[in-house]
Structures are given as structure tokens and as C-alpha cells.
Amino acid sequence: MTKKNIAAIIAAALMVVSLSACSSVRPQADGQAGATEQTSQTKPKVDANSSASIKGAASNQKEGQHTDSHRAVIYFSDPEGSDMNALEGSTQYLAHIIAQKTGADVFRIVPVKAYPTDHSAHTAQAKLEQSENARPAIKDDFGDLSQYDTIFLGYPIWWGDLPMPVYTFLESHDLSGKKIILFGTYGSSGLGDTPEHVQSIEKGANVEDRTYSVQASDVGSAKDKVLSWLSELGY
DSSP states (O other): OOHHHHHHHHHHHHHHHHHHHHHHHHHHHHHHHHHHHHHHHOOOOOOTTHHHHHTTTTOOOOTTOOOSOSEEEEEOOOOSSSOTTOOTTOHHHHHHHHHHHHTOEEEEOOBSSOOOSSHHHHHHHHHHHHHTTOOOOBOOOOOOOTTOSEEEEEEEOBTTBOOHHHHHHHHHOOOTTOEEEEEEEESSSTTTTHHHHHHHHOTTSEEOSOOEEEEGGGGGGOHHHHHHHHHHTTO
16 A cells, blocks of 8 residues: 555545544534523423412402402403413412402403503503503403402502503592502512502502512512411401
């Protein structure tokens, strides 16, 4: 075998080794990218019964149904998506915990014109309503609220304020003589000045100072704290 042939064989062997090394590195990089993506998309942990509770499976109580209870939970919850029962950031989940503990009837504030499920469109509509101080029409599913002496009112905080449909509800119902207990979810601001806003509208009501609020990302693990708050209120 000539020196020229030996050199060609060695060169070919080196090329095979080089290609093998490259092919072993690439999948590792893809694997690392996949792991990073999965980590970033991991949802907050929720307690075991949260999904069942929010969809009402833990209770036979139907929303909008009047019983002989003297308490009502009235809430606004509008997830940015097609699933109106989505858990993450949901005021609805808190509402059902409160209703199950207190035996309250449950009513949801629902706009006649639904908010878009697309994030950008949803945000644009809500911001426009706030900038115009609008009062979007809501469905009248509440019936006679006179039987209730205590109203738990829940809502998310949108740009430091009540969502406009909640203003519509408050200005459409005289809650004089009732105790109003507030709860809600927020991104960073807590309930802000919304208790004062509620009191300014419902001047004849007693708005409880001891409110409950939780950051949207922590809703799924809030059950024990909600129950502790209710216990402090005597429920």
C-alpha cells in the first residue's frame, strides 16, 4: 500500500469521527432547549381538589340558584381564554370556596357582550371601557337579592380598579342594610382603593374592613388561607 493510499484512509477515518461527534452534540442541545421550555411553561401547583371545586363538582349548588340562605357570593371572573372555568388567576375558584364554607348562594356577573378570548383584544376592550368610564351591560341573573343580609363580592383588579362590569352591578342594585365582604385577585397591587369605591356607591351598606386578596399566580394554593380568613370573620 502506498503512502498516498494510507493518507487517504486516515483522512476518511478522521472525517467519520468528526461527523459522529457533531451528531452526538446536537441532540443534547435540543434536549436542553426542550427542558428549558418545559420548565418555563410549568404551571403553579394547585391543591388536589381545586379543579373539581372550580367546576362545581364538589357541590350540588348551582350558580344563580336561590335557596333559603341569607348569604350570597356575587363575583366577576373573566379568564383570558375560551375556558370560563379556568383555574389560574380565577376569582371564580375563590367564590366557590367561600360559598361551600358559608352555605351561600352563588351568582356570577356576566357581561352581555363577552370579552374576547384573545389576550390583546381582551386587554384592548377592557382598557377602552375603563378609559371611557363605561358601564357594559350585564345579564340580569340575580333575581331578588332582598333575602340576603351578607354579600361576598369578588373581582379581579384591572389596572388598579374594579372591572367595569362590577360597577354596572353595584350601580344597578341597592345593597343598603347589607354587609358587603370583599375578596379578589390581583397582579401586583392588592385591592387598592376598590373597597372605598364600593362604599362610595353602596353608601347604605356596611363594607367589611377585613378583605381577602391573593396574587393571581397563587390562586391554586389559596384554599387554606381563604378558610382561615373566613374563620376570622366567624364562618
